[in-house]
Amino acid sequence: MSLPYLTEARAPLTREIEVINEHGEHETIQVPSERALTVYVDNRELVTLMTLGARPEWLVLGFLRNQRLVRGVEEVVSITVDWEVGAAAVKTRGGIERVEERTARRVVTTGCGQGSVFGDLMDEIDTIRLPHSVLTQAQLYGITSAIRLQESTYKSAGSVHGCALFRVKDSGPEMLLFVEDVGRHNAIDTIAGWMWLQEPSAMGGADKVFYTTGRLTSEMIIKSAQMGVPIVVSRSGITQMGHEVAQRLALCTIGRASSRHFICYSAPGRLQMQPELAGANPRATA
Amino acid sequence: MSLPYLTEARAPLTREIEVINEHGEHETIQVPSERALTVYVDNRELVTLMTLGARPEWLVLGFLRNQRLVRGVEEVVSITVDWEVGAAAVKTRGGIERVEERTARRVVTTGCGQGSVFGDLMDEIDTIRLPHSVLTQAQLYGITSAIRLQESTYKSAGSVHGCALFRVKDSGPEMLLFVEDVGRHNAIDTIAGWMWLQEPSAMGGADKVFYTTGRLTSEMIIKSAQMGVPIVVSRSGITQMGHEVAQRLALCTIGRASSRHFICYSAPGRLQMQPELAGANPRATA
Known part of the structure; x- marks a missing residue:
């Protein structure tokens, strides 16, 4: 199996900010980083994810997987993340079929964060057979x-x-x-x-x-x-x-x-x- | 000012489910309801929101407001929610201008739930002047x-x-x-x-x-x-x-x-x- 080429873009996960507590004291605390990462698939803008930025390449790959936009890892040639411009460039082997149509329907879902699932939530449920496990x-x-x-x-x-x-x-x-x-x-x-x-x-x-x-x-x-x-x-x-x-x-x-x-x-x-x-x-x- | 006509669709906010606790005991607990509400604006499908369903008409109105799809409440003629079909039909006075273009850009944001803000997050920030308050x-x-x-x-x-x-x-x-x-x-x-x-x-x-x-x-x-x-x-x-x-x-x-x-x-x-x-x-x- 040929795995995609991935960059290893890293960025600080926290940042210090100045706050005031209930005693009126100034404190320095850490807050999580939050960055915009715009995903381009074969030069076409797909989505902007707001992320901590720990593992942006795995995130983009998993996003494409979980949105069922890509059927197998071998379809992805490379994922190049550049935090300077907040962009992830995905190169695929054969393009994403019917990308227009498949990303057209918006469901704004309940969960935190990346709430949008393109397409029908329940699409494939009945085809899934989970293995026996205890x-x-x-x-x-x-x-x-x-x-x-x-x-x-x-x-x-x-x-x-x-x-x-x-x-x-x-x-x-x-x-x-x-x-x-x-x-x-x-x-x-x-x-x-x-x-x-x-x-x-x-x-x-x-x-x-x-x-x-x-x-x-x-x-x-x-x-x-x-x-x-x-x-x-x-x-x-x-x-x-x-x-x-x-x-x-x-x-x-x-x-x-x-x-x-x-x-x-x-x-x-x-x-x-x-x-x-x-x-x-x-x-x-x- | 003419206010829109709103239905008052209500639905149960919780449902009972059977569970098993750490002592191996069966219990009945309440979980929050969660329903799909597909919003149609002037017969055009806009978005599906997953909601508890407490106040669906206010939710749809506020969604249109916060997404800046509607500039004033007087632009909305009516919001009709029907839980039987999970639909909210919005009728506007003059339609939403350039709705295609304005809902085209997806930003999948950090927050829980309704994560997608159509358009540029920072669009109007610099035009906002907040009042003095203590x-x-x-x-x-x-x-x-x-x-x-x-x-x-x-x-x-x-x-x-x-x-x-x-x-x-x-x-x-x-x-x-x-x-x-x-x-x-x-x-x-x-x-x-x-x-x-x-x-x-x-x-x-x-x-x-x-x-x-x-x-x-x-x-x-x-x-x-x-x-x-x-x-x-x-x-x-x-x-x-x-x-x-x-x-x-x-x-x-x-x-x-x-x-x-x-x-x-x-x-x-x-x-x-x-x-x-x-x-x-x-x-x-x-």
């Missing part, structure tokens, strides 16, 4: 624990969403990639782009779990499903459409996930309960 | 206190953003409107729509403050400024572009606002500090 409660706790320990822009500057891809092994969950962005869709798209650059044989979904700090909205569920990942864990809750889509896909959604607490909203068959790990149950009678 | 620290605490007491879908179901418009009087802040939605841009757009339906003389910005549970992103700041409101308070933090835009507008942004704590990021001249109200300062030396 996550144990102990492995789930391993995931929330790894997230808690992760160094992050969120800890230093707040105001960003995080996403992670885990491989679940008998020895415990392994964090393959952790990405933050000002919009959480950028974060999951960046993971999607990175996955396309790995050996396809290593990127099957049966042993994978997505983690997101953001809400479980329909687009997040659909993006996970499109990448074949059948379990999504979130620190936040779920929306109605997220729930409906997850049920239709038999995708396991777990929300409000903190150290010991969580709620499983859908496909509980994929979660092997070990309630003895949850500690004392306040409702249990003696 | 908020005291006591009034700010009155705002965070009113938000804390507000009954909400967030309290019953989580996973929604809230927005409020306050009028600040000597007797304390008065909450004029509180709106929640699955996307926080929908919430602020709903307020913008509602404001257009009030007496213009009552909707000057000098005595107004916006509150949002979401982050202070550039789009939130710009939307507030477009409505003439020079002070925005948030439970969350700020992004770099939010900060830059707020400084350029001399719009006062206050974040991390909880019972006593807050950070003022920009235009501190609009905030009258009363540090004695903040309680003991852990940094103060005896």
Whole structure:
């Protein structure tokens, strides 16, 4: 498989600003960077993404993947990001078919950040078959624990969403990639782009779990499903459409996930309960 | 001034779903509703918004206002929402000029929800002059206190953003409107729509403050400024572009606002500090 040529454009993830606190004191704090990145595909302007800028090439690749504008990584020749001009130039092998038509319909979706999904949200849902997989409660706790320990822009500057891809092994969950962005869709798209650059044989979904700090909205569920990942864990809750889509896909959604607490909203068959790990149950009678 | 005819389409704001918690127990919880609302302007499809559906007519009106597709409320003849088909039909007096061109450019922005701003984000910034206004620290605490007491879908179901418009009087802040939605841009757009339906003389910005549970992103700041409101308070933090835009507008942004704590990021001249109200300062030396 021939992989695209990618630049490695880097830029500072935070910036210092001066503020005043409730005691009237001047302080210096960090805020996350936020930059406009205009994506040009074969010299044609496609979209402007607002991003933290951690991994712009993976973001653009994943955006094209998750918007289903490109069917395979081999269709992309190169992605050249230049922060001086805030542009990402994508060169494709054969162009994007019917790009006009396919980017014409706008759905302004619920999620943070990159809310627009070009085309019909539900387009491909019924063609997706997610692999069999089971996550144990102990492995789930391993995931929330790894997230808690992760160094992050969120800890230093707040105001960003995080996403992670885990491989679940008998020895415990392994964090393959952790990405933050000002919009959480950028974060999951960046993971999607990175996955396309790995050996396809290593990127099957049966042993994978997505983690997101953001809400479980329909687009997040659909993006996970499109990448074949059948379990999504979130620190936040779920929306109605997220729930409906997850049920239709038999995708396991777990929300409000903190150290010991969580709620499983859908496909509980994929979660092997070990309630003895949850500690004392306040409702249990003696 | 002739106001548009609006339907009053209502729909349930929450729905019950069955879940399993960490003790392996089945529970019934509420999740926020989330519906697709496709907006047609003079029989032409414009956009599909994903919304909680509390006030769809105000949302559509505010969307048209904040996207600057309609210059005045008198240009809108009627907005007819039908949840059966998930459609909002807008009739305008003279049509939207150059609608093709003006909705052609996509900027996928950082904020939650309705991320797309058609056209150039910064378009009109430099033409905006915000009125003189001062908020005291006591009034700010009155705002965070009113938000804390507000009954909400967030309290019953989580996973929604809230927005409020306050009028600040000597007797304390008065909450004029509180709106929640699955996307926080929908919430602020709903307020913008509602404001257009009030007496213009009552909707000057000098005595107004916006509150949002979401982050202070550039789009939130710009939307507030477009409505003439020079002070925005948030439970969350700020992004770099939010900060830059707020400084350029001399719009006062206050974040991390909880019972006593807050950070003022920009235009501190609009905030009258009363540090004695903040309680003991852990940094103060005896």
